[in-house]
Amino acid sequence: MNTFLDLIASHGSCRHYKLDPLPAATVEVIVSAGQHASTSSNLQACSVIAVSDSSKRAELARLCGDQKHIAEAPVFLAWCADLARLERVAELRGLKQKSAYVESFLTAALDAAIAAQTAALAAEALGLGICYIGGLRNHPREAIALLKIPRLVFPIFGMTLGWPQKPVRPRPRLPQSAILHWETYNSEQDSALQTYDHEMAATGIYENRQVKIHDRPGEMEDYGWLEHTARRVSKPTRIFLREILKEQGFPLE
Ligand SMILES: Cc1cc2nc3c(=O)[nH]c(=O)nc-3n(C[C@H](O)[C@H](O)[C@H](O)COP(=O)(O)O)c2cc1C
Incomplete structure (x- = not known):
């Protein structure tokens, strides 16, 4: 050990x-x-x-x-x-x-x-x-x-x-196949994403919420890491940063 x-x-x-x-x-x-x-x-x-x-x-x-x-x-x-x-x-x-x-x-x-x-x-x-x-x-x-x-x-x-x-409580991480790429980048990550989605939903972090399945009207599924993360990354965040960095002396040329 x-x-x-x-x-x-x-x-x-x-x-x-x-x-x-x-x-x-x-x-x-x-x-x-x-x-x-x-x-x-x-x-x-x-x-x-x-x-x-x-x-x-x-x-x-x-x-x-x-x-x-x-x-x-x-x-x-x-x-x-x-x-x-x-x-x-x-x-x-x-x-x-x-x-x-x-x-x-x-x-x-x-x-x-x-x-x-x-x-x-x-x-x-x-x-x-x-x-x-x-x-x-x-x-x-x-x-x-x-x-x-x-x-x-x-x-x-x-x-x-x-x-x-x-x-x-340690949180599970993505299957390593999504993170570690040998020799060249591997873009085929969907199955790793699905596995992780279920694993995160099972931790109870998302309080067993359900959401509509976006391409199957009327059907519901667990709110997991995919939904949580998709919502997170689809919102603009802290769009004022470039301006404040410039004021602080970081023009990022
Ligand atoms: C750069 C950075 C910023 C973060 N900001 C916050 C924060 O503002 N508030 C918070 O509660 N957690 C914050 N976190 C913690 C992450 O949410 C957390 O690391 C992630 O969900 C994984 O969970 P774990 O650290 O428990 O494994 C931040 C983590 C990083 C690396």
């Missing part, structure tokens, strides 16, 4: 936390693990803002779409793509950073995501629960003002951190 692989497979997002505080030293250990992750050209183009103040967390909970686990968890981490530090690095050596490109933002966002996931695993290894919070991009201007985030830094997602109230 490989306990590290077991730990990875036992992941589940935690949305119910005990109110116990989290020592700053524990947050430092977790973020240190994130800092050890691989980083593009060793640029380390990310920063993380740890928020423990309860009134600030309550405000963040509101900004992120009234997600109460943000107010409940003792610490909220705002993971940021950060090119501000590299601007200074270039300046210290008499150069100018060329950071207006999609590639620059992507590099920084990837660095932040890789560090965040490494930190998340460290937190889970310590028995803590985590939940990523994309809701941090619901009202980026307000989040940027609240956290006093400077130009060339962008909060790409948050993460709640704390002691789980109860054990998390």
Whole structure:
């Protein structure tokens, strides 16, 4: 048995936390693990803002779409793509950073995501629960003002951190045939999608809802991952982001 692989497979997002505080030293250990992750050209183009103040967390909970686990968890981490530090690095050596490109933002966002996931695993290894919070991009201007985030830094997602109230329930994932392609990309994924749809419906996550079958009038079927996901991806999301990224110094040229 490989306990590290077991730990990875036992992941589940935690949305119910005990109110116990989290020592700053524990947050430092977790973020240190994130800092050890691989980083593009060793640029380390990310920063993380740890928020423990309860009134600030309550405000963040509101900004992120009234997600109460943000107010409940003792610490909220705002993971940021950060090119501000590299601007200074270039300046210290008499150069100018060329950071207006999609590639620059992507590099920084990837660095932040890789560090965040490494930190998340460290937190889970310590028995803590985590939940990523994309809701941090619901009202980026307000989040940027609240956290006093400077130009060339962008909060790409948050993460709640704390002691789980109860054990998390890992969710099944897609059959590997949909994800792992050997040698060339395989577009024939329908049977994997159907299998997963039934598997997710069987977990009870969707409360055994029924929906109309779209191409068979009058017939009903389980509301599963397919319907849930199709509805999700058919709505435009956060269409204001490009404009706010530009305001923050990321024109994405
Ligand atoms: C970038 C990102 C943003 C997310 N945003 C939220 C969020 O705002 N609120 C939330 O409750 N969960 C959020 N999640 C958690 C996902 O819903 C969750 O990871 C997914 O449903 C799979 O479930 P699991 O993590 O329990 O395995 C987010 C996950 C990621 C990776």
